[in-house]
Amino acid sequence: MRILLVTHYFEPENGAPQRRWAALISRFVAEGHVVEVLAPPPHYPRGHLAWKHREYRPGTLHKSESGATVRRVSYAPHRGDIFTRSLDHAVTAVSTYWRGRRMLARATGPDVVVASAPAMESLLAGRALAKHFDIPLVAEMRDAWPDLVAHTPGLGSPGSLTSALKRRVHTFVTRMQRRADAVVTTTDTFASVLRARGIERVTVIRNGTDARRYRSIEVADSRSESALRALYIGTIGRSQGLESVIAAAARLRALSIPIEVRLVGQGADVGRLRRMNQRLGSPVSIVGQVDGSQVIDHYRWADTTIVSLRDWEPFSWTVPSKLYELLAAGKHVTGLIAGEAAAILSEAGAGDLVAPGDVGGLVALWTDLQRDRSKLLIGSGGRAWVEEHASYDHIAQAYLQLLDSVSSRFGASKRA
Numbered sequence: 001m002r003i004l005l006v007t008h009y010f011e012p013e014n015g016a017p018q019r020r021w022a023a024l025i026s027r028f029v030a031e032g033h034v035v036e037v038l039a040p041p042p043h044y045p046r047g048h049l050a051w052k053h054r055e056y057r058p059g060t061l062h063k064s065e066s067g068a069t070v071r072r073v074s075y076a077p078h079r080g081d082i083f084t085r086s087l088d089h090a091v092t093a094v095s096t097y098w099r100g101r102r103m104l105a106r107a108t109g110p111d112v113v114v115a116s117a118p119a120m121e122s123l124l125a126g127r128a129l130a131k132h133f134d135i136p137l138v139a140e141m142r143d144a145w146p147d148l149v150a151h152t153p154g155l156g157s158p159g160s161l162t163s164a165l166k167r168r169v170h171t172f173v174t175r176m177q178r179r180a181d182a183v184v185t186t187t188d189t190f191a192s193v194l195r196a197r198g199i200e201r202v203t204v205i206r207n208g209t210d211a212r213r214y215r216s217i218e219v220a221d222s223r224s225e226s227a228l229r230a231l232y233i234g235t236i237g238r239s240q241g242l243e244s245v246i247a248a249a250a251r252l253r254a255l256s257i258p259i260e261v262r263l264v265g266q267g268a269d270v271g272r273l274r275r276m277n278q279r280l281g282s283p284v285s286i287v288g289q290v291d292g293s294q295v296i297d298h299y300r301w302a303d304t305t306i307v308s309l310r311d312w313e314p315f316s317w318t319v320p321s322k323l324y325e326l327l328a329a330g331k332h333v334t335g336l337i338a339g340e341a342a343a344i345l346s347e348a349g350a351g352d353l354v355a356p357g358d359v360g361g362l363v364a365l366w367t368d369l370q371r372d373r374s375k376l377l378i379g380s381g382g383r384a385w386v387e388e389h390a391s392y393d394h395i396a397q398a399y400l401q402l403l404d405s406v407s408s409r410f411g412a413s414k415r416a
Helices: 016-030 051-056 082-106 120-133 147-151 161-179 188-196 243-254 270-279 292-301 313-317 321-329 339-348 359-371 381-389 392-415
Strands: 002-006 034-039 061-063 069-072 112-117 137-141 182-185 202-204 228-233 259-264 285-287 304-308 332-336 351-353
Touching (some): 002 120, 034 082, 120 161, 137 392, 147 161, 147 313, 182 392, 188 202, 188 313, 188 339, 228 359, 243 259, 243 270, 243 304, 243 359, 259 292, 270 285, 332 359
Parallel strands (some): 137 182, 182 202, 228 304, 304 332, 332 351
């Protein structure tokens, strides 16, 4: 099978969608499938092409480490704000369509197009290419789109131009989902939301992780060191609501509860959180983005790891991909999450839940864990859950079955 992936985020960038597709592609290629990718140069999260990645400038063609043939399309450098990022997405979508048309006109076309969102504009480019070459489209919704963009507070008051634009985005994305030959979601809950809107061909293919990568991390013990070590590692954006973590750490310090908190990563909210942290006397250590080789060392340091989302309704329909990694790491998980993500953490028996944004609840939990370290001993439930439900091997097989089914169904409808 020949598969064309349209995406705004791709290796060698380091992020959840990039890791997801690198893992899937390597398994697809190992089974003899051909994968082609249309993607901009690596410019996440900083918004520009780094000098070390100049070989991936627009117009270049290369082989990815995962085994895909990648054609780099144009992009617009951005500053991280919504306007310049939207412009970047739009430029990439237009370039994807035109470069994709030329590429596919000269070669054996794909059997199926997968358009991965966000970015929303990838759906539009994927739809246009699929329609032009009369091939099926799979729309992959990695987050609860369009509801997240329509729900996000602070992006326009009722009746404003921005508010009207949010409604149009919701309508547009829903239309793209209905027109797709299949829609992939990463959670059961969001799949149910889409089905209730009349989108029938929805398949759940979770995010995942490579559990083998984390086997070298020792399980927690009840060491007698006084300070509780709490780690957040991942995207530091508005969606994570990490001001609750900083506020809790400050309150624990005022109560003389020994705790060390690290926030490791990069994202749109780093600047604001650094300023907040400084105002409160720097109760947490904020570390920039680290290489993959350093991630394991941070996990070894931690007693409890943090997964956090804001208390927004669409987030109850999503599961942060980071949760699967934390379960695989085998450490106690502090979950400031709700909905399906909270249900998974409870089912795995791998940590404790606090309502998103509940600073008092987080202070109480960490005080309890610091005083009774035996509560950090969570056993192997998290790792077992990942192996059964969220291993990349399992996910790749499910994806291939879907793509084969979509391609066969589309071909049969053309012959009818």
